[in-house]
Structure formats: C-alpha cells, structure tokens
Amino acid sequence: MTPSATVLQRSGGFNLLGADNPIFSSARYASTRAPIEDAAPLPPDVYFSQEWYEREIETIFRKRWLVATREEEIPNPGDYVRLDIVGEPLLIVRDDEGQVRALSASCRHRGSELMTGHGNCRKIVCPYHAWTYSLEGKLLATPSMKDARGFDKSDHNLPCVRAETWGGFVFINLDPDAVSLMESLGGLVDRLASYRLEEMKVTKKWENRFNANWKIWVENSREGYHVPTVHRGSLDTFYPGAVRTAFHAGGEPMVYAINSSDIENGLYVPRNHTLPFVDGLSTQDNESTHFIIHYPHLLLNVPPDRITFHQYFPEGPEWTRIVSWCCFPQSTIELPEFETEVEEKYYPSMEVFLAEDKGVCEIVHRGIGGQLAKLSRYSPTEERTVHEFSNYVLDHVLGSANSH
Numbered sequence: 001m002t003p004s005a006t007v008l009q010r011s012g013g014f015n016l017l018g019a020d021n022p023i024f025s026s027a028r029y030a031s032t033r034a035p036i037e038d039a040a041p042l043p044p045d046v047y048f049s050q051e052w053y054e055r056e057i058e059t060i061f062r063k064r065w066l067v068a069t070r071e072e073e074i075p076n077p078g079d080y081v082r083l084d085i086v087g088e089p090l091l092i093v094r095d096d097e098g099q100v101r102a103l104s105a106s107c108r109h110r111g112s113e114l115m116t117g118h119g120n121c122r123k124i125v126c127p128y129h130a131w132t133y134s135l136e137g138k139l140l141a142t143p144s145m146k147d148a149r150g151f152d153k154s155d156h157n158l159p160c161v162r163a164e165t166w167g168g169f170v171f172i173n174l175d176p177d178a179v180s181l182m183e184s185l186g187g188l189v190d191r192l193a194s195y196r197l198e199e200m201k202v203t204k205k206w207e208n209r210f211n212a213n214w215k216i217w218v219e220n221s222r223e224g225y226h227v228p229t230v231h232r233g234s235l236d237t238f239y240p241g242a243v244r245t246a247f248h249a250g251g252e253p254m255v256y257a258i259n260s261s262d263i264e265n266g267l268y269v270p271r272n273h274t275l276p277f278v279d280g281l282s283t284q285d286n287e288s289t290h291f292i293i294h295y296p297h298l299l300l301n302v303p304p305d306r307i308t309f310h311q312y313f314p315e316g317p318e319w320t321r322i323v324s325w326c327c328f329p330q331s332t333i334e335l336p337e338f339e340t341e342v343e344e345k346y347y348p349s350m351e352v353f354l355a356e357d358k359g360v361c362e363i364v365h366r367g368i369g370g371q372l373a374k375l376s377r378y379s380p381t382e383e384r385t386v387h388e389f390s391n392y393v394l395d396h397v398l399g400s401a402n403s404h
Helices: 024-035 050-061 182-184 215-219 338-367 384-399
Strands: 008-011 014-017 066-070 079-085 088-094 100-104 116-118 138-141 160-166 168-175 200-210 243-248 255-258 289-296 298-302 308-314 318-329
Touching: 024 384, 050 308, 050 384, 066 079, 066 088, 066 308, 088 160, 088 168, 100 168, 160 182, 200 338, 215 308, 215 318, 215 338, 215 384, 318 338
Parallel strands: none
Antiparallel strands: 008 014, 066 168, 079 088, 079 116, 088 100, 100 160, 160 168, 200 318, 243 255, 255 289, 289 298, 298 308, 308 318
C-alpha cells in the first residue's frame, strides 16, 4: 500500500508526515529489538499513526488466516453471513454442494452491498439493479445489459477469497499466495484433536467495541502480570503460579496450559462444576485450560468442558471490535441443568472478564496519547510474550517498509 501524503496527527499534536515518515525507520526500534532483559515497549506513536495502522493491515491482517465465523452459523446450502473484515465487505456462504465460500459482498455493477445480516438464499440478488449471482459467485443475470458492447457475464463474477475450515471454524485469507491453513496452524491441530472442537456448538456470543488500538488488547491477552490487579476477585485465583507450559505449535500459534484445578469461577472450570468434561481427554488436559494465540486476531481458551474464543477486528488506529463466543458439546447443551449453570456461572464471569479487560485497555490507550508519554522497560519474567508480539509486529511492518 502506498502511504498517504496526508499530515497525520496523534493526540498531543505529534505530526507524522507523508512517505518519508520516520516512524518506519528500523533504528528507532532498537530498544524493542533488544533481548528481553534490555528491552523497552513499542513507542506510543505506533498505536495512533494512520500510516502505521494501514501498513499493519496490509502486511499482517491481509496476509494471515483470520477466523470469520463458525460452521454451525451456516449449516445448510444457501446459508450466509455478511461480515466486514479489515475493511472488506464479505459474504460467507455455503454453496449447493455444501462447500463454504467467501465472496466479495460488493456488486460488480456499481458496487452496492449485496446482502446484510444473515439468512438463507438460493441466489445472491443485488438489491439495487437485480444483478444476480450463484452461491459460487458466478454472475447469472444482468437486466438491461444486452446493448452493452462486448459485455460478457463470465468476466464479472464476484471475487472469491480463500476459505478453509478446521475444528468447526471458518477461516479466510485475503492473500491468494498465503500458506495453507493447516500449515499456519502447525502442531495445534494435533494438540487439540482430542477436544473435537468441530462438535462444539455456539451457545452465546458477545460483541464489544472499545476505544483502544488492537495491539493493546493483544498485549494484554499475552501476559498475566495484570491479573492480580485488574482481575482481582475474578481471575486471580490461578495467578501467579499457574502457567505450566509454553508451546510453539510449529506454525504461528502459541499455546499456554494453565493449571485450573483450583479455579473457582466460570471463566475456566469451577471447582464444584456440574457440567461434564469432554470425553477422552488426558489427565493433564482434564486439569488444564489452554490459552492459544493465533496471530493476528484470535484468542482461543480451551478448558476441559468447552471453548471460548475472541476475535479482534481493528477499526482504525484507535478502535477495536471484539467478538467473543462460547461453545459447548451438544451432549452438554442437552442436559436439563445446562441453562441454569451457564446463566449463573459461566456467562456472568465471562462478561466481568470482558468488562475488566476493556476498561484497562482503554485507560492504557488514553495514557499513551500525550507527548509526555514515555514507556520504560519490559519485565523479563512477566512480559516475555508481549516482547515477542511487539517484534512480530515489527517484523511484518518494517519488513515491507523502506527502512532507514
């Protein structure tokens, strides 16, 4: 993407100017590139710069596998859901053969949005001039176009985006040259096979929009340093001695196994739980909650009885939309006590957790917005994974920039 020549301004009046923007100089990130024992966080301006944000979208979000939805949201041929993902209007649809497809939701005629919300259709019909497409995106009908010289419907099908599935998740990738989803997931596929994620069903969904840069949410998700303060009384029962393992899955995910045998809230596993664990798990998995970060936008929590996951969708440098889901095995959902259990224990604790993290991310964003904001050092014992994430961002953004 060619950077805009517009003058950009972050809170406090810091100007970022045009294509020669010094924000893309590798030298200014030497302290973040240093070993964790010597390292400092990213400078505040990368959380506010429009140019930096656009480079993140192009080099990270448009190059990686992103979760769009769950397969059970579109179980039947003709089912669709309309989504906006990093500025792209998309239709996720199941075609007549049962294949999941991701299509542009912009009509090839004059660009009208083709569908809204979710539903079922036999064909995709533009609400503006009734141009009609198949569920595979093929242009079928174009009223009043017979006099358009040289017009061939086959040249005007809807653009398709790569879509693949794993564990009941529908992933999309805007880069036609990206590695396969399975290669991206690496060893995570085998690590979570016994949970049979594809058999889980969505029981609750939350959507929140918060006034903070997307990186702040990811950084917060990558450390437990804040738990005794921010989540005092909600999550602090497992911290600080809970992290058992850090697992490189072979692709991009990171997995953390958290000992949850003593956790007394519904976000993980209540000590006196009544909802059953997934059959066939190992002893270790029966005592653990796995935290998986699949860059750039998925946080997946896998305790032994269910899954919860969070998608982060950047909406400019200063806003992020978070979509959170809770899924249980069908056999658990059918239990007579299920609704009472989840409404009294599981969902309320999730809502507390989301509200606490939303609040702290927003105060961090406000706090780094002024010219006097100068960030200090990482904790080598507590923020090693945050340091890793910061360098992940630098690797991608500066790798495509003309560094000085």
